[in-house]
Amino acid sequence: MNNSLFLQTVLLFCSIYTTRSEVFTAIAGLEDLLQTESRLIHTLGNYIKDQGKNLEILKRYYQNYKNHYDKASKNVHLHVTNPINAYILIKKLTLDWKRVEVLITRSHNLEWKSRLKNIRKTMQFPTERDLDGALDALIRLQDTYRLDTAALARGEISGVKSSSELSADDCFQIGRKLYETGDNYHTQLWMKEADARLWEEGGTVRRSDILEYWAYSVYKQGNVSLALDLTNKLLEILPYHSRALRNKFYYEQELQNPVDKTKKDQDHVEDVEKEVYKKLCRAEISLPEAKSSKLKCFYQNSNHPFLRIAPFKVEQAHLDPDILIFHNVLSDCEIETMKQLAQSRLVTAVFENPHSKQLELFPFRISKVAWLEDQEHQHLAVVAQRVAHMTGLTLSTAEEFQVVNYGIGGHYEPHFDFQSTVDPAIGSRIETVLFYLSDVEQGGATVFPEIQVSVWPQKGSAVVWFNLHPSGDGDQRTKHAGCPVLIGSKWIATKWIHERGQEFLRPCT
Numbered sequence: 001m002n003n004s005l006f007l008q009t010v011l012l013f014c015s016i017y018t019t020r021s022e023v024f025t026a027i028a029g030l031e032d033l034l035q036t037e038s039r040l041i042h043t044l045g046n047y048i049k050d051q052g053k054n055l056e057i058l059k060r061y062y063q064n065y066k067n068h069y070d071k072a073s074k075n076v077h078l079h080v081t082n083p084i085n086a087y088i089l090i091k092k093l094t095l096d097w098k099r100v101e102v103l104i105t106r107s108h109n110l111e112w113k114s115r116l117k118n119i120r121k122t123m124q125f126p127t128e129r130d131l132d133g134a135l136d137a138l139i140r141l142q143d144t145y146r147l148d149t150a151a152l153a154r155g156e157i158s159g160v161k162s163s164s165e166l167s168a169d170d171c172f173q174i175g176r177k178l179y180e181t182g183d184n185y186h187t188q189l190w191m192k193e194a195d196a197r198l199w200e201e202g203g204t205v206r207r208s209d210i211l212e213y214w215a216y217s218v219y220k221q222g223n224v225s226l227a228l229d230l231t232n233k234l235l236e237i238l239p240y241h242s243r244a245l246r247n248k249f250y251y252e253q254e255l256q257n258p259v260d261k262t263k264k265d266q267d268h269v270e271d272v273e274k275e276v277y278k279k280l281c282r283a284e285i286s287l288p289e290a291k292s293s294k295l296k297c298f299y300q301n302s303n304h305p306f307l308r309i310a311p312f313k314v315e316q317a318h319l320d321p322d323i324l325i326f327h328n329v330l331s332d333c334e335i336e337t338m339k340q341l342a343q344s345r346l347v348t349a350v351f352e353n354p355h356s357k358q359l360e361l362f363p364f365r366i367s368k369v370a371w372l373e374d375q376e377h378q379h380l381a382v383v384a385q386r387v388a389h390m391t392g393l394t395l396s397t398a399e400e401f402q403v404v405n406y407g408i409g410g411h412y413e414p415h416f417d418f419q420s421t422v423d424p425a426i427g428s429r430i431e432t433v434l435f436y437l438s439d440v441e442q443g444g445a446t447v448f449p450e451i452q453v454s455v456w457p458q459k460g461s462a463v464v465w466f467n468l469h470p471s472g473d474g475d476q477r478t479k480h481a482g483c484p485v486l487i488g489s490k491w492i493a494t495k496w497i498h499e500r501g502q503e504f505l506r507p508c509t
């Protein structure tokens with residue numbers, strides 16, 4: 001018994017030993033190794049294929065970035081003052097670059113990883129919020145100025161072509177964003193454009209996705225028959241798409257038994273004031289003849305003896321309430337000083353939300369603000385003195401100059417200048433003096449919806465009006481707005497003159 005156990009143990013031991021030592025010579029062992037090699041070849045091949053695909057994609061990105069940059073750098077000003085270019089540039093540096101980073105870091109090459117990190121650290125990058133802001137601006141401009149979607153996608157604004165075009169994928173992304181914000185009217189326009197562009201030049205977006213959003217948004221707009229047509233087209237591509245099948249059934253039911261139309265979302269029916277505001281921005285309405293025929297231009301030489309030598313050239317834009325335009329009241333030199341002083345300390349503007357009365361931040365890139373003291377520079381002191389001459393009021397309780405730069409799509413919704421809370425030591429903002437420090441290529445008017453007045457920015461001129469009735473109550477007719485900048489950049493400087501100190505200069509009733 002003992003012997004046999006011993007023998008077995010020895011045999012077992014030998015057999016293990018033999019197997020291990022003959023791994024490299026036994027035929028069966030070599031077959032195993034070939035399998036390993038086959039696996040390695042397969043893996044390496046896949047890696048090369050994968051990297052090759054990566055490289056192909058990266059090459060396309062490279063070419064795309066390079067073409068874009070070459071075009072843009074030929075005329076930087078033209079490029080950055082156009083809303084489509086702005087959107088595409090920001091998109092290239094946010095969404096697109098993130099994809100590039102993923103493709104590069106996928107190779108797990110530590111050196112490249114750290115190079116990319118370094119670029120992120122040392123260069124300026126827009127954020128996704130900026131991308132949202134650029135998109136909002138684009139849609140606001142389309143809405144305010146009634147820009148045609150197809151023309152926009154071609155990069156054309158009022159007949160001027162920008163250097164960039166939107167692809168089918170861009171249009172789809174824009175449409176999807178609009179869908180998320182519940183703006184079905186614009187969703188439908190952009191999905192239609194995405195479909196047209198996909199048809200013409202291809203893209204990576206799936207037509208079935210476009211059709212689904214498009215159908216749903218036209219349905220929400222109340223066009224059930226078009227929603228059904230589009231859903232049928234979607235079903236031609238994907239016959240078993242379950243949501244589409246359900247919707248088709250639903251749309252057919254609804255076409256047979258129309259439901260109450262008033263239940264439909266009416267997101268494009270807006271209040272009258274907004275409509276008037278937009279029409280003024282588009283210069284579609286102006287003062288009626290009966291009123292405009294009474295307006296005059298004149299030279300103002302009262303208020304100060306010095307004005308008899310150099311009177312102000314004044315144009316009435318409206319009477320009661322008086323809106324006056326002072327032409328050529330700033331020199332280019334003074335304007336440069338103001339812009340330069342402001343430039344280094346422009347910050348995102350805070351404003352009082354007219355609805356909530358809360359202080360809120362303007363979205364980035366919409367507008368930036370800096371405050372300048374009269375005493376900071378001789379030019380500012382001179383301009384402040386000029387404001388006193390223009391208005392005949394004292395500036396002893398006035399605010400500092402507020403300089404604002406509006407970027408593309410930058411705007412200021414209808415608001416009053418008189419505030420809801422007033423410091424009794426200085427009183428409310430009795431008069432506004434708004435200087436234009438730049439021309440604006442397109443858009444950017446200052447409009448007064450209540451009295452249907454539009455004032456167009458002219459570098460060096462100023463628009464002036466009283467915000468308060470002589471009684472001290474706010475004049476509701478002075479509600480005003482800054483229309484979105486369509487092309488260009490808008491600079492203004494404002495001096496708000498307050499009530500206290502004016503008692504003998506503008507006596508109350």
Ligand SMILES: *[C@@H]1O[C@H](CO)[C@@H](O)[C@H](O)[C@H]1NC(C)=O
Nearest residue numbers: 218221222223224225226227
């Ligand atoms: C629906 O849209 C189609 C295509 O744009 C149009 O021809 C039709 O008049 C619209 N129908 C309704 C009810 O709005």
